[in-house]
Amino acid sequence: MEDLNGLAERFEASRPRLRAVAYRMLGSMSEADDAVQEAWLRLSRSGADSVDNLGGWLTTVVARVCLDMLRARKSRREEPLDSMPEPAAGTDSRTPGGPETEALLADSVGLAMLVVLDTLAPAERVAFVLHDMFDPPFGQIADITGRSPAAARQLASRARRRVKGSPVRHGTELARQREVVAAFLAAARRGDFEALLAVLDPDVELRADRAAVPAGVPSEVTGAAAVAGQASVFSRRARFARLALVNGAVGVIVAPRGRLFAVLSPTVVGGRITKIDVVADPERLRELDLAVLAD
Numbered sequence: 001m002e003d004l005n006g007l008a009e010r011f012e013a014s015r016p017r018l019r020a021v022a023y024r025m026l027g028s029m030s031e032a033d034d035a036v037q038e039a040w041l042r043l044s045r046s047g048a049d050s051v052d053n054l055g056g057w058l059t060t061v062v063a064r065v066c067l068d069m070l071r072a073r074k075s076r077r078e079e080p081l082d083s084m085p086e087p088a089a090g091t092d093s094r095t096p097g098g099p100e101t102e103a104l105l106a107d108s109v110g111l112a113m114l115v116v117l118d119t120l121a122p123a124e125r126v127a128f129v130l131h132d133m134f135d136p137p138f139g140q141i142a143d144i145t146g147r148s149p150a151a152a153r154q155l156a157s158r159a160r161r162r163v164k165g166s167p168v169r170h171g172t173e174l175a176r177q178r179e180v181v182a183a184f185l186a187a188a189r190r191g192d193f194e195a196l197l198a199v200l201d202p203d204v205e206l207r208a209d210r211a212a213v214p215a216g217v218p219s220e221v222t223g224a225a226a227v228a229g230q231a232s233v234f235s236r237r238a239r240f241a242r243l244a245l246v247n248g249a250v251g252v253i254v255a256p257r258g259r260l261f262a263v264l265s266p267t268v269v270g271g272r273i274t275k276i277d278v279v280a281d282p283e284r285l286r287e288l289d290l291a292v293l294a295d
Contacts, residue, residue, distance in 0.1 A: 011040055018062050024129045025066040027114045027258045035065040063126055063144045070122035112244040112292045114258035116163050127152055128159035165245045165291020177250045177268045188231045189238040196228035201272040212262050212280035245291040
């Protein structure tokens with residue numbers, strides 16, 4: 001058997017790529033690190049003497065571990081993430097695996113992408129990530145997912161359609177809507193009251209479900225000034241917000257560390273927002289058709 005130190009060096013050379021695979025599959029850096037560590041444990045026990053392609057073998061192991069973790073996650077009811085965790089006193093949030101590091105990694109992958117991936121079935125997510133981001137042959141994906149190569153191809157294709165979505169509105173209308181919603185989001189991030197008023201219709205209505213607002217905060221607000229005031233309070237969470245397609249129209253997803261917390265669905269008429277629906281209830285969130293908005 002190969003010397004364990006030499007094997008560890010070869011594994012460490014593959015760790016960044018394996019971490020990237022696992023993070024895109026799981027959307028959690030701590031879980032991704034667990035999956036990569038499990039791959040090392042299996043490698044250290046079995047050795048690499050009979051492995052022709054160590055990189056491919058490790059990718060397969062990590063993908064299988066991730067698939068098991070995703071299936072376990074789907075089988076239990078998860079609690080909604082209601083806020084971005086704050087680092088404990090005396091700790092540095094930028095340390096590897098810390099909240100700030102994970103937020104930056106989520107942003108580098110794309111918050112919208114992570115959120116949409118989370119709507120896929122486990123096998124679809126694994127097939128999509130492997131094929132569209134790392135491009136192994138479908139035979140390898142089939143071996144990981146326990147499907148035939150043809151079925152693995154269908155999994156990746158179906159996932160790709162869901163990730164990319166199909167806008168209900170025509171391109172020109174979608175572009176106008178995107179411009180207005182992007183301006184709203186930018187103003188909310190800055191807490192810019194006047195800029196918010198500029199994109200809101202005077203009679204705009206905001207309706208939020210009870211999971212979206214703290215106790216004592218009204219769930220229905222009418223009028224540009226009132227809605228702008230409520231939106232400016234949103235500025236703390238706006239750093240975790242990104243544009244996305246929501247039921248085929250431009251909307252806003254709020255996803256601390258890539259975990260979906262809320263969705264804003266603005267209605268745009270005549271270049272201004274006339275209505276905003278805010279959904280945070282987990283059951284209602286699961287009913288939404290989310291897709292990545294192309295650049």
